[in-house]
Amino acid sequence: MSTQPPGRSPEGGASPLVLVVDDDDGIAGVVSRFLRDHGLRTAHARDARATRDSLERMSPDLVLLDLGLPDEDGLGLLHHLEQRGGPPAIVVSGRGAASERVIGLELGAHDYIAKPFDLHELLARVRGVLRRHAPATAAQARRLEFDGFTLDLPARTLRRDDGEPVALTSGEFTLLRTLLEHAHEVLSRDALMSALHGRNAGPFDRSIDVGVGRLRRKLEAAGAAPGLVQGVRGVGYVLTADVLRR
Incomplete structure (x- = not known):
């Protein structure tokens, strides 16, 4: 090395x-x-x-x-x-x-x-x-609070309101951040794929569905509501919680 x-x-x-x-x-x-x-x-x-x-x-x-x-x-x-x-x-x-x-x-x-x-x-x-995947600068530093959780953007961490951390992979963090920044907005698979990988999803590419499924399971295991991230048939996904930006 x-x-x-x-x-x-x-x-x-x-x-x-x-x-x-x-x-x-x-x-x-x-x-x-x-x-x-x-x-x-x-x-x-x-x-x-x-x-x-x-x-x-x-x-x-x-x-x-x-x-x-x-x-x-x-x-x-x-x-x-x-x-x-x-x-x-x-x-x-x-x-x-x-x-x-x-x-x-x-x-x-x-x-x-x-x-x-x-x-x-x-x-x-x-x-x-x-x-x-660049970290946020001090001027951009902020937290996204939703459904009993806080996503700390500069630290790239997710915690419940009781302080308990929720382990996320780099890809899951980016996926959750994208959904939170567009809360109540239906995001296509192409939009999510672009946020994660900088390209559109292929017609048989299911990696976004796999990633959303893993993220859902982690959030629900940590206490999130089952309908927090909903699929929209033939389109993509939407995060249904209100998000407070700090």
């Missing part, structure tokens, strides 16, 4: 850190140099073990994850990232079949790009995911 020295964003702060997970040092080197040339910091992990270690020792803003790792299937590592509420991940893999893409997205990938790829396209996707 290797790291590069911190860079600086145009605003003067540390630039986003991208963890490149690939056992091919040649590919990882090319990708890392290209990202650094465009203002990002990078770290490199060659296998799942090094990746888990990197996640504990540093706080990457994004993971570029190859699925063909020598010690663990990348899909298992992707599931680990999603379950622990880790940073967003873009799968970069030679497995380009549609079924692999669907599995990756359902396990929590925020985007999926097949090898071989164009470096400029990769950069655009990296910037898109970083932009969608």
Whole structure:
């Protein structure tokens, strides 16, 4: 595992850190140099073990994850990232079949790009995911209160009114935030997919339905009303609670 020295964003702060997970040092080197040339910091992990270690020792803003790792299937590592509420991940893999893409997205990938790829396209996707998952600034910091819960946007946490935390993955947090910010408004699957992954849903893409189902179960297990998030047949989903913005 290797790291590069911190860079600086145009605003003067540390630039986003991208963890490149690939056992091919040649590919990882090319990708890392290209990202650094465009203002990002990078770290490199060659296998799942090094990746888990990197996640504990540093706080990457994004993971570029190859699925063909020598010690663990990348899909298992992707599931680990999603379950622990880790940073967003873009799968970069030679497995380009549609079924692999669907599995990756359902396990929590925020985007999926097949090898071989164009470096400029990769950069655009990296910037898109970083932009969608950037923490709120102090001027934008606020809480969304609804149905006995508080979603803290800068801290990216959800708590019940009694202070009990509700564990959400990165994707579930973004999904809930999008629904709350458009409370009482029916959001199409395309709109929700765009908020999570920056693209429209395909005609057979059920990842939004899977994600909403998981979110519903977590909220209801924590005491939310069963009808908090309702499906609208043939359209999408709507959050039915009133939301107080602070």
